[in-house]
Amino acid sequence: xxxxxxxxxxxxxxxxxxxxxxxxxxxxxxxxxxxxxxxxxxxxxxxxxxxxxxxxxxxxxxxxxxxxxxxxxxxxxxxxxxxxxxxxxxxxxxxxxxxxxxxxxxxxxxxxxxxxxxxxxxxxxxxxxxxxxxxxxxxxxxxxxxxxxxxxxxxxxxxxxxxxxxxxxxxxxxxxxxxxxxxxxxxxxxxxxxxxxxxxxxxxxxxxxxxxxxxxxxxxxxxxxxxxxxxxxxxxxxxxxxxxxxxxxxxxxxxxxxxxxxxxxxxxxxxxxxxxxxxxxxxxxxxxxxxxxxxxxxxxxxxxxxxxxxxxxxxxxxxxxxxxxxxxxxxxxxxxxxxxxxxxxxxxxxxxxxxxxxxxxxxxxxxxxxxxxxxxxxxxxxxxxxxxxxxxxxxxxxxxxxxxxxxxxxxxxxxxxxxxxxxxxxxxxxxxxxxxxxxxxxxxxxxxxxxxxxxxxxxxxxxxxxxxxxxxxxxxxxxxxxxxxxxxxxxxxxxxxxxxxxxxxxxxxxxxxxxxxxxxxxxxxxxxxxxxxxxxxxxxxxxxxxxxxxxxxxxxxxxxxxxxxxxxxxxxxxxxxxxxxxxxxxxxxxxxxxxxxxxxxxxxxxxxxxxxxxxxxxxxxxxxxxxxxxxxxxxxxxxxxxxxxxxxxxxxxxxxxxxxxxxxxxxxxxxxxxxxxxxxxxxxxxxxxxxxxxxxxxxxxxxx
Numbered sequence: 067x068x069x070x071x072x073x074x075x076x077x078x079x080x081x082x083x084x085x086x087x088x089x090x091x092x093x094x095x096x097x098x099x100x101x102x103x104x105x106x107x108x109x110x111x112x113x114x115x116x117x118x119x120x121x122x123x124x125x126x127x128x129x130x131x132x133x134x135x136x137x138x139x140x141x142x143x144x145x146x147x148x149x150x151x152x153x154x155x156x157x158x159x160x161x162x163x164x165x166x167x168x169x170x171x172x173x174x175x176x177x178x179x180x181x182x183x184x185x186x187x188x189x190x191x192x193x194x195x196x197x198x199x200x201x202x203x204x205x206x207x208x209x210x211x212x213x214x215x216x217x218x219x220x221x222x223x224x225x226x227x228x229x230x231x232x233x234x235x236x237x238x239x240x241x242x243x244x245x246x247x248x249x250x251x252x253x254x255x256x257x258x259x260x261x262x263x264x265x266x267x268x269x270x271x272x273x274x275x276x277x278x279x280x281x282x283x284x285x286x287x288x289x290x291x292x293x294x295x296x297x298x299x300x301x302x303x304x305x306x307x308x309x310x311x312x313x314x315x316x317x318x319x320x321x322x323x324x325x326x327x328x329x330x331x332x333x334x335x336x337x338x339x340x341x342x343x344x345x346x347x348x349x350x351x352x353x354x355x356x357x358x359x360x361x362x363x364x365x366x367x368x369x370x371x372x373x374x375x376x377x378x379x380x381x382x383x384x385x386x387x388x389x390x391x392x393x394x395x396x397x398x399x400x401x402x403x404x405x406x407x408x409x410x411x412x413x414x415x416x417x418x419x420x421x422x423x424x425x426x427x428x429x430x431x432x433x434x435x436x437x438x439x440x441x442x443x444x445x446x447x448x449x450x451x452x453x454x455x456x457x458x459x460x461x462x463x464x465x466x467x468x469x470x471x472x473x474x475x476x477x478x479x480x481x482x483x484x485x486x487x488x489x490x491x492x493x494x495x496x497x498x499x500x501x502x503x504x505x506x507x508x509x510x511x512x513x514x515x516x517x518x519x520x521x522x523x524x525x526x527x528x529x530x531x532x533x534x535x536x537x538x539x540x541x542x543x544x545x546x547x548x549x550x551x552x553x554x555x556x557x558x559x560x561x562x563x564x565x566x567x568x569x570x571x572x573x574x575x576x577x578x579x580x581x582x583x584x585x586x587x588x589x590x591x592x593x594x595x596x597x598x599x600x601x602x603x604x605x606x607x608x609x610x611x612x613x614x615x616x617x618x619x620x621x622x623x624x625x626x627x628x629x630x631x632x633x634x635x636x637x638x639x640x641x642x643x644x645x646x647x648x649x650x651x652x653x654x655x656x657x658x659x660x661x662x663x664x665x666x667x668x669x670x671x672x673x674x675x676x677x678x679x680x681x682x683x684x685x686x687x688x689x690x691x692x693x694x695x696x697x698x699x700x701x702x703x704x705x706x707x708x709x710x711x712x713x714x715x716x717x718x719x720x721x722x723x724x725x726x727x728x729x730x731x732x733x734x735x736x737x738x739x740x741x742x743x744x745x746x747x748x749x750x751x752x753x754x755x756x757x758x759x760x761x762x763x764x765x766x767x768x769x770x
Contacts, residue, residue, distance in 0.1 A: 078120030380664030385475025464606030
């Protein structure tokens with residue numbers, strides 16, 4: 067070997083040792099830098115004509131472990147998903163207050179019924195009446211506040227989705243830009259480790275927003291796909307698109323999150339998401355928060371309905387001059403048909419003595435008033451004739467009204483042996499003639515309609531329904547028109563049409579009580595929401611979705627529409643605590659101011675079995691209001707605890723995955739000390755070889 071070859075070999079060793087020492091120095095100086103991945107210099111031997119020609123550092127790379135990196139990214143995405151779900155659901159749970167405390171929402175439910183029990187002990191006590199009314203109004207005010215705050219949580223989640231999309235776009239652009247830098251550095255045998263480290267930090271941030279899969283590229287840099295294959299970074303960066311909704315209500319239809327891949331293909335992002343912050347926010351916004359809102363609305367709707375049931379069975383003393391019902395969402399002919407049993411409309415004077423009465427006997431589509439036959443079409447005329455001018459009955463804009471003349475009042479009572487009934491409600495209760503709690507929209511959907519009942523909507527009016535898959539992605543939007551046929555059966559047939567209706571996704575069915583329900587055919591079944599409803603019923607003015615409660619949004623919206631009847635709120639003496647005595651002798655009062663049977667009925671309203679419908683994942687069924695409130699309280703608390711548990715578990719897994727990754731990829735000072743010593747010795751050895759070659763050269767020159 068020539069002296070020049072020896073010098074070149076020693077010089078290459080000297081340079082390689084210097085490079086390795088610089089790498090070790092960088093590693094040691096960044097030992098406490100978060101996210102820093104230690105550098106490794108790949109050293110290799112050089113040969114010339116089959117002989118050793120020294121060493122060189124081929125490239126400087128990061129000590130990454132793809133398997134540990136993938137595990138860490140997946141765990142981080144799941145931790146972010148569970149973190150936002152717990153954070154926001156914990157806010158929802160806090161709205162209801164302590165389930166076991168006296169100040170929480172569910173305690174207010176039982177408190178309402180308890181105050182009416184106290185009122186029954188002294189029906190003439192104005193303070194007790196006022197306390198009962200105050201607590202009742204407070205319950206529905208609180209329900210409205212909670213309902214509004216749940217929608218505020220959904221709006222917050224929606225805003226955070228848009229922010230997450232904007233952050234994701236920024237990260238994708240930066241990652242793609244670093245791909246270019248890394249490729250350039252590798253093309254000229256430069257050091258790309260700085261850019262690679264910065265890129266890894268950006269990838270970790272992106273993984274918190276959505277689950278991703280990272281693969282190295284041959285020319286340097288990475289390609290990134292979502293968990294199920296949508297391309298995010300490759301030859302360019304993908305672009306995400308989302309526009310947040312405005313003010314969010316229970317009936318808000320949210321837009322889709324789209325991804326445009328580097329190749330130009332546009333597709334829904336939710337088809338590609340399994341975990342990550344965006345996924346968690348969408349699950350909370352579209353599943354968990356609406357479920358809580360629907361359950362709350364079902365509870366307060368039945369609490370109001372049972373209070374109204376008791377209140378309609380009784381009367382104030384003296385009886386009110388005017389009884390105005392609620393909007394039943396039907397024509398009068400449709401609403402009055404289908405009753406059975408007997409009820410009495412009585413006109414009483416200020417002393418409670420009956421002046422005139424109309425005894426009504428129902429038998430399906432036929433009825434009699436004081437023995438005079440009537441039909442749904444002629445009922446109002448026959449009733450007015452039998453009242454003889456002492457009171458009048460009228461029906462306008464979906465509401466039945468009974469008005470007494472002069473200073474008289476109107477009271478209604480059912481026959482004790484054969485009470486009137488339609489869809490589980492008495493005549494007065496069905497029309498809401500003496501409701502205690504009013505609502506600005508239909509509050510129950512078991513309205514007694516049959517397939518033969520006229521629906522009252524104009525042919526050609528449309529509503530748009532959206533079907534979404536299990537992951538929340540949009541499957542289809544359908545615009546369905548009201549058919550030419552005018553019956554409820556015709557409407558259901560049009561809704562279920564496989565070509566223009568929902569027949570490809572499931573079917574609507576009309577129950578015996580008039581409620582309309584949808585059951586999906588797939589497994590898992592698609593979720594149905596109402597995008598827009600342009601229908602208006604004559605004469606009530608309600609839409610198809612409001613009349614039948616189609617979609618969870620319109621059902622959830624009920625919770626903030628309840629309030630005490632304004633005249634009762636202003637005058638507690640109008641609270642119906644007495645029961646009309648239909649057996650009272652002529653000239654004797656049929657109403658007594660000291661009668662507290664109505665208050666007892668109001669107190670017992672919470673224990674009466676009611677027909678709860680499916681809502682928010684609950685199948686419903688026959689259960690009391692108090693029991694339903696207790697179960698909902700346990701469910702809300704259980705869901706919050708479960709969300710916390712899942713968050714803690716996911717966080718622990720992410721911590722463990724990160725720890726293992728850091729142990730493999732991070733800087734170990736002991737290892738770096740060993741490497742430093744090794745490369746120092748290699749440097750010294752190369753230096754000594756250079757000195758030896760110099761001495762040999764000097765000796766040879768001396769000989770010459």
